[in-house]
Amino acid sequence: MKLLQWNVWYHEKYENVVEFLGQAGADVICLQELTEQNEISLPELIAKELGYNFYFEPTVVEGTENTKFVMGNAVLSKFPIVKRRSVLVQKNDPGSESYETEDRRYVEVVLDIGKTKFTVGTVHLSYSHEFSINQRKLAEAHELYKAIKSHKKNFILTGDLNATPESSIIQALSYKLRHAGPGLDKPTWTTKPFSYNGFIAKELNWRLDYVFTSPDVNVRSAKILKTKYSDHLPIMVSILV
Numbered sequence: 001m002k003l004l005q006w007n008v009w010y011h012e013k014y015e016n017v018v019e020f021l022g023q024a025g026a027d028v029i030c031l032q033e034l035t036e037q038n039e040i041s042l043p044e045l046i047a048k049e050l051g052y053n054f055y056f057e058p059t060v061v062e063g064t065e066n067t068k069f070v071m072g073n074a075v076l077s078k079f080p081i082v083k084r085r086s087v088l089v090q091k092n093d094p095g096s097e098s099y100e101t102e103d104r105r106y107v108e109v110v111l112d113i114g115k116t117k118f119t120v121g122t123v124h125l126s127y128s129h130e131f132s133i134n135q136r137k138l139a140e141a142h143e144l145y146k147a148i149k150s151h152k153k154n155f156i157l158t159g160d161l162n163a164t165p166e167s168s169i170i171q172a173l174s175y176k177l178r179h180a181g182p183g184l185d186k187p188t189w190t191t192k193p194f195s196y197n198g199f200i201a202k203e204l205n206w207r208l209d210y211v212f213t214s215p216d217v218n219v220r221s222a223k224i225l226k227t228k229y230s231d232h233l234p235i236m237v238s239i240l241v
Helices: 012-023 042-048 135-148 168-176
Strands: 002-007 028-037 055-060 068-078 081-092 102-111 116-124 155-160 194-195 198-201 209-213 218-225 235-240
Touching: 002 068, 002 116, 002 155, 002 209, 012 116, 028 042, 028 055, 028 116, 028 155, 042 055, 055 102, 055 198, 068 116, 081 116, 102 135, 116 135, 135 168, 135 235, 168 209, 209 235
Parallel strands: 002 028, 116 155
Antiparallel strands: 002 235, 028 068, 055 068, 081 102, 102 116, 155 209, 194 198, 218 235
16 A cells, blocks of 8 residues: 655645656555645545545635635545544634644544455644644644544554654654654655745755654655655655555
8 A cells, every 4th residue: 555645835836736746656655734625625626626525624824814725634545444433632712813823633534445344534733823732733733643543453644743853742753653664864844935924944954744654554665756846845655554
């Protein structure tokens, strides 16, 4: 089974996302920053164009000048989806326009893979200044841990965690689960200039995207894929099922 993790970047053109995913050929795809705009739903478009089952859980994000738009996470699968659920790990502060105070959700599916069932979850944790760990971020991570603590086998967690490898959040996940790779020294962000509240990043220097599995999962390979689309690079993991 080939699984792809990718934050597609809400600014990216829909056709570029569909083009890349069509070429990647993954069996299971975990995506963040999917949008619904101008009566077009990106997860529905991907599923229709490329032949995936999908579960998408949107949230309403407040932008500048009282604008609002829908953005969320999804799992798409060539295998049947037999269960779905989502958990709100952070509730937004009404009226706030900060990246740090938006609704954040954990999205999970159970896949029927022949004689085996796999649970796949994905999350997009909130941004914090220069990816520092503060009390709000720790509370959010705690809600994520509660959501996944019962999963002991056949479990995969992916996401843009907005946390660096040395952070307490990644260290705690690495204690419960196994990092699937590639090496934590391999960066996934940013391929586009970023500037927010005094923090500026212009180069591919940060590891923010991850794939973790329960200890029983047989990971055969993991690599970061190159693409000119999005500000994040995707991770492709091959798993023996």
